[in-house]
Amino acid sequence: MKSQTGIELIVMGGSAGSLQVIIEMVKNLGDAVPVPIVLVIHRKAQSGDILRTLLQQFTKIQVVEVEDKTEVEDNTIYIVPADYHLLFENKKWMSLDSSEKMNYSRPSIDVTFRSAAEIYGENLIGILLSGANADGVEGLGYIKKNNGQVWIQDPDTAEIKFMPEHAIEEIEYDLIFRPAGLANYIKQL
Numbered sequence: 001m002k003s004q005t006g007i008e009l010i011v012m013g014g015s016a017g018s019l020q021v022i023i024e025m026v027k028n029l030g031d032a033v034p035v036p037i038v039l040v041i042h043r044k045a046q047s048g049d050i051l052r053t054l055l056q057q058f059t060k061i062q063v064v065e066v067e068d069k070t071e072v073e074d075n076t077i078y079i080v081p082a083d084y085h086l087l088f089e090n091k092k093w094m095s096l097d098s099s100e101k102m103n104y105s106r107p108s109i110d111v112t113f114r115s116a117a118e119i120y121g122e123n124l125i126g127i128l129l130s131g132a133n134a135d136g137v138e139g140l141g142y143i144k145k146n147n148g149q150v151w152i153q154d155p156d157t158a159e160i161k162f163m164p165e166h167a168i169e170e171i172e173y174d175l176i177f178r179p180a181g182l183a184n185y186i187k188q189l
Contacts, residue, residue, distance in 0.1 A: 005189050007035055007149070008091065008123040009072070011116045013109030013139070015042040015131030017159025022129070026077065027058045028183035035189060036092045038066075038078045038094075038116070040109045042131070045083035047141040052079050080107040087111070088119040103135035113139025117146040124148035125189075127182075131163030133152065140171045150184070151175040 014022065016039060022169065041119070049065055055077065056063040063077045064070070070078070072092055080086040084096040085107050102108035113126050113136060126143040128136045130153060140150045150173040156159040157178050177185060 006123055007189050009035055009116060009120050010026075010037045010125045010127060010186065011040065011113055012037060012127040012129065013113065013131075013136040014129030015109075015133065015135065015160070017106075017130030017161060020159070021153065021182065023055065023058060024179050025182045025186070026055050026061075026063075029059060029061060029186065030183075031060045032075050033061055033077070033186060034074075036072050036074060036076050036078060038080065038112065038188075040080045040086065040107050040112045040136075042105050042107070042109075042135070043082050045106075055079070062095055066094055066096065070094045080112065082107070085111040087115045087151060091119055103133055105133070105135050109136035110139035110142075114142045117143040117148055119147065120146075121146035125151060127146040127151040127153075128167050129153045130158035130160045132160045133163065134166050136163060137167045137170050140167055140173075144172050149174045151177055154178050 035093045052063050052065045065081050083106050089094050116124055126140050143151050151171050152167045153164045154176050155164040157162050
């Protein structure tokens with residue numbers, strides 16, 4: 001389903017310091033989201049289902065940890081499982097990959113952003129949050145190259161500024177946002 005603005009998917013990536021921003025967003029989204037949201041968060045390989053359980057406490061929107069061959073559905077927040085890359089096969093299906101780490105990370109934000117950009121093109125928003133490495137910056141560039149929108153957390157609000165600062169320096173962006181306003185921007189779609 002397309003939002004009123006033509007957006008069909010949001011991919012959001014973060015590392016150190018991003019969890020609080022995600023919780024704030026989830027709390028303020030209300031009972032529904034206009035498009036699916038995919039979260040790519042750096043975390044330990046043995047972290048299990050705890051992130052899904054945590055986020056589900058704050059929303060009526062379905063929160064799902066992706067399994068191989070998961071169908072993309074509206075009004076759902078998807079979490080990429082620890083120690084897997086997420087790829088889009090097409091606009092209907094996601095798959096998991098356990099190839100080598102990218103930017104010292106699996107899941108890699110860059111891998112998912114690039115895959116989403118290839119499938120969704122101009123109907124995609126890529127959002128980059130707080131983090132301590134450059135994972136996600138190259139992926140944002142690919143989203144922009146494919147005419148998608150690029151949103152970056154205001155580095156002044158980030159617990160770890162490196163990732164958003166690097167993105168702002170390197171990538172043409174559409175929006176710099178403060179965490180308190182992120183849910184409202186999404187709901188306006």
